[in-house]
Amino acid sequence: MTGLLIFFCILLIGIVVVQLGRLTELAVRIRGEGAAQLAANDFNARFGLFFMVVFLVGCFLSSIYYKNSILGYGPHAAASEHGVWLDDAFHLTLLVTGVVFFATQIALFWFAYKYRGRENRVAFFQPHDTRLEIIWTAIPALTMFYLVADGLVTWNKAMADVPETAVIGQDYMEIEATAYQFAWDIRYPGPDGVLGAKNFRRITGTNPLGQEWEDIENLDDQHVTEIVLPVGKPVRVRITAKDVLHNFYLPHFRVKMDAVPGIPTYFVFTPTTTTEEYRERLGALDRDGEPLYPEWYDPYDPAEPDGLKRYEAFNYELACAELCGKGHYSMKRTVRIVSQEEYDDWIAQQPSYYLQSVRGTDADPFKDKLLDFEIKDRKAEFNDNFNKALSSDVDKIIRLKYVNFQTGSANLTSLSRYELDNVVAAMNKYPNLTLEVGGHTDSTGDAAKNLSLSDARANAVKDYLTSKGANADRLSALGYGQDRPIDTNDTPEGRAQNRRTELRILTQ
Ligand SMILES: [Cu+2]
Numbered sequence: 001m002t003g004l005l006i007f008f009c010i011l012l013i014g015i016v017v018v019q020l021g022r023l024t025e026l027a028v029r030i031r032g033e034g035a036a037q038l039a040a041n042d043f044n045a046r047f048g049l050f051f052m053v054v055f056l057v058g059c060f061l062s063s064i065y066y067k068n069s070i071l072g073y074g075p076h077a078a079a080s081e082h083g084v085w086l087d088d089a090f091h092l093t094l095l096v097t098g099v100v101f102f103a104t105q106i107a108l109f110w111f112a113y114k115y116r117g118r119e120n121r122v123a124f125f126q127p128h129d130t131r132l133e134i135i136w137t138a139i140p141a142l143t144m145f146y147l148v149a150d151g152l153v154t155w156n157k158a159m160a161d162v163p164e165t166a167v168i169g170q171d172y173m174e175i176e177a178t179a180y181q182f183a184w185d186i187r188y189p190g191p192d193g194v195l196g197a198k199n200f201r202r203i204t205g206t207n208p209l210g211q212e213w214e215d216i217e218n219l220d221d222q223h224v225t226e227i228v229l230p231v232g233k234p235v236r237v238r239i240t241a242k243d244v245l246h247n248f249y250l251p252h253f254r255v256k257m258d259a260v261p262g263i264p265t266y267f268v269f270t271p272t273t274t275t276e277e278y279r280e281r282l283g284a285l286d287r288d289g290e291p292l293y294p295e296w297y298d299p300y301d302p303a304e305p306d307g308l309k310r311y312e313a314f315n316y317e318l319a320c321a322e323l324c325g326k327g328h329y330s331m332k333r334t335v336r337i338v339s340q341e342e343y344d345d346w347i348a349q350q351p352s353y354y355l356q357s358v359r360g361t362d363a364d365p366f367k368d369k370l371l372d373f374e375i376k377d378r379k380a381e382f383n384d385n386f387n388k389a390l391s392s393d394v395d396k397i398i399r400l401k402y403v404n405f406q407t408g409s410a411n412l413t414s415l416s417r418y419e420l421d422n423v424v425a426a427m428n429k430y431p432n433l434t435l436e437v438g439g440h441t442d443s444t445g446d447a448a449k450n451l452s453l454s455d456a457r458a459n460a461v462k463d464y465l466t467s468k469g470a471n472a473d474r475l476s477a478l479g480y481g482q483d484r485p486i487d488t489n490d491t492p493e494g495r496a497q498n499r500r501t502e503l504r505i506l507t508q
Helices: 002-031 033-065 081-114 130-159 275-282 340-348 353-358 372-391 416-429 447-467 492-498
Strands: 173-180 183-188 222-224 227-230 235-241 246-250 255-259 265-269 316-320 333-338 397-399 434-440 475-479 500-507
Touching: 002 033, 033 081, 081 130, 081 265, 173 227, 173 246, 173 255, 227 340, 235 246, 235 255, 255 265, 275 333, 333 340, 372 397, 372 416, 372 500, 416 447, 434 447, 447 475, 447 500
Parallel strands: 173 235, 227 333, 434 475
Antiparallel strands: 173 183, 183 222, 235 265, 246 255, 246 316, 316 333, 397 500, 434 500
């Protein structure tokens, strides 16, 4: 409806202009050409002045009206260190070009008015004036030179990489953003602070970034769904794309960088304002206790007028600033800037992608090995159980939770050796220790067979321990078959509990 009204208004103005033109033609015929021309000159010159005033006042008022919605003004001061520099460069350019804009518009219309054609007025002919030429060439040239030079200095400062002497994880942190149609994969480096190596040939459904799992720096890397960063710490974002051109855009931080398939880019910035502080800024009150920016007090969800206000629900966002396809809009991600403590809590809860999705699968190059931290954890667990058994008066049994056999055979799995090495270490520590290795099975199948299998398994453990230097005289091996279950044999979990190897401390 509004559109239609505007259309008719424009149409009406068009008709008026055409009619005015016809009227002038008519006047020319009645009054004679010369007089009509002079009257038209007067009218055009005055109308020009009127237009200038309306136009300039309109420019001024609209910029005041929209000020608080524009990045860099009102509550939208930059939330990053370099953002302030860029905003300052913009403000300076706007000030200079704004003054020039107003001055030239006023001069243009004033000259058109003052020197309009009048009776007996003759044009003044000025062939050349070197002084004037120099002035109106030098002033714009110097101004432009200053703006460009200052802009370049600011640009180089804002776009600089981290200094060569900066230590990763200490002076700055590094994260990675990979764009694809239509989302971002965000990778954090994990406790080691270093992002692991990638190779696009390794990209599969379960390895979306093509991480090389042989590189141990990949093992603690985390894939996260939102970007959370500590305030005041420089962050270097590695930016890449998997399919088409995207753009990593954090408007509130004045961070913007193309994500190009095949050409890694980066951006270094330091967030200076937490999400909470930005919300307070949007919800600020004036001296009378009235909201400074009332539009931010509207309900965030119009369906819930009593719910959160807009400023309370505000979040920084990551957007794709490249029209990359139909689902482009859905590339929005939340960005949270928090205190260092809050960040530490959050990052500690983010699981390693490798441990969660790759460990133990066919893609895992360390399938037949324990990782250093697992060895440490399991050793601590074994020592704990061992010490409990040592000090116990009744239950001197240690269950070897990580000793396993291939199905139906007495062949130890390759991962069993870590636990057995812990046993050897304990025997070396306590020279008077003698142990019985007990084999147990579940109740599946023939009892006699189970008995001989458990016996073979107990002996396999004993053999391994002696091969690692344990004294055979301090070890005995005994199969108990299915006679001593510790759990039900009716469920798979229960049967798994019953298939076990135990140590019994005989003397210590
Ligand atoms: Cu995109």
